[in-house]
Amino acid sequence: NHAILHSDLNCFYASVETMLDPSLRGKAVAVCGCTEDRHGIVLAKSELAKKAGVKTGMVNWEAKQCCRDLIIVPPQYDQYLKYSKLTQAIYQRYTDMVEPFGMDECWLDVTGSRCVCGDARTIAENIRCSVKEELGLTVSIGVSFNKVFAKLGSDYKKPDATTVISRENFRELLWPLPVDRMIFVGDSSKAALEKLRVRTIGDLARLDRELLEKKLGKQGAALSLYANGLDKSPVRSVYEEREVKSIGNSITFKRNLTGIEDIRLGVRAIADQVASRLRRHRVKCATVQVVIKDPDFRVISRQRPLKRPTHLSRDLYE
Numbered sequence: 001n002h003a004i005l006h007s008d009l010n011c012f013y014a015s016v017e018t019m020l021d022p023s024l025r026g027k028a029v030a031v032c033g034c035t036e037d038r039h040g041i042v043l044a045k046s047e048l049a050k051k052a053g054v055k056t057g058m059v060n061w062e063a064k065q066c067c068r069d070l071i072i073v074p075p076q077y078d079q080y081l082k083y084s085k086l087t088q089a090i091y092q093r094y095t096d097m098v099e100p101f102g103m104d105e106c107w108l109d110v111t112g113s114r115c116v117c118g119d120a121r122t123i124a125e126n127i128r129c130s131v132k133e134e135l136g137l138t139v140s141i142g143v144s145f146n147k148v149f150a151k152l153g154s155d156y157k158k159p160d161a162t163t164v165i166s167r168e169n170f171r172e173l174l175w176p177l178p179v180d181r182m183i184f185v186g187d188s189s190k191a192a193l194e195k196l197r198v199r200t201i202g203d204l205a206r207l208d209r210e211l212l213e214k215k216l217g218k219q220g221a222a223l224s225l226y227a228n229g230l231d232k233s234p235v236r237s238v239y240e241e242r243e244v245k246s247i248g249n250s251i252t253f254k255r256n257l258t259g260i261e262d263i264r265l266g267v268r269a270i271a272d273q274v275a276s277r278l279r280r281h282r283v284k285c286a287t288v289q290v291v292i293k294d295p296d297f298r299v300i301s302r303q304r305p306l307k308r309p310t311h312l313s314r315d316l317y318e
Helices: 012-020 047-051 060-066 077-091 111-117 120-135 147-156 170-174 187-195 201-206 209-216 218-227 259-280 313-317
Strands: 004-009 029-032 042-045 071-073 098-100 105-109 139-144 162-164 285-293 299-310
Touching: 004 077, 004 120, 004 147, 012 029, 012 042, 012 077, 029 047, 029 060, 042 060, 060 071, 077 098, 077 105, 077 120, 077 259, 105 147, 111 120, 120 139, 120 162, 139 147, 147 162, 147 170, 170 201, 187 209, 201 218, 209 218, 259 313, 299 313
Parallel strands: 029 071, 139 162
Antiparallel strands: 004 105, 004 139, 029 042, 098 105, 285 299
């Protein structure tokens, strides 16, 4: 029986800012692109800001309306990268099967570590304690027998919690959840599933797999397997070569962008994040692609080769 963890650093950017500046502790904090501009975009928020209604993708003035005491700080990507690596070093004390999923999330396969380090829940609790004591950050960890359920476990209870999703309890815990809580169910998949009267993960699990494949293609069949606990995808080793072929970032804005200034600010926030990730992987890009989804879920995509490869935010933005 596999033992898979999914570890998710809570409110990562905002937590790093609070840890670096203790005066922010206990306050509502938002990390925003273009902090000097009231139209900058919220990239991340603290737990208190989240409770006040601040959402990723909001513009600064909207976030301030939700939370009058909101403190807005600029992003420090070098610090986020530093603490991401330090956290992964803690994970690697328990296993070399550590697969990052963005800067703040990782899957760990601790199947072979249990005879030395204790059961999967014990390993998860030890990781949570180490991250908190050594780095001043908190993680939520899902413990399960596959990657999809481990991720649902880390999302199940936040912040700073461990949730075990077992073969015995997954129907009780996960099947009542909205279907879009599951990884790989985005807006368009959710809309297609709603037409089939699928609103929960349980609805998805019980629906005929052939019908799902007919309506949603291969993705439909895969989602059915995931909902039934049949995901078998492996966690990759830290030593496995990973060729980076593309790097991207997307934001779903909390209101429709209108006018060129709105769009410029959205693009600037995304360009900053993509440039940071390019530099992290020590690569440059030769082509820039923009994908826009409009309010009717129509997708428009355009791309253009660059005169010279770059990893600079300014070049991507222009």
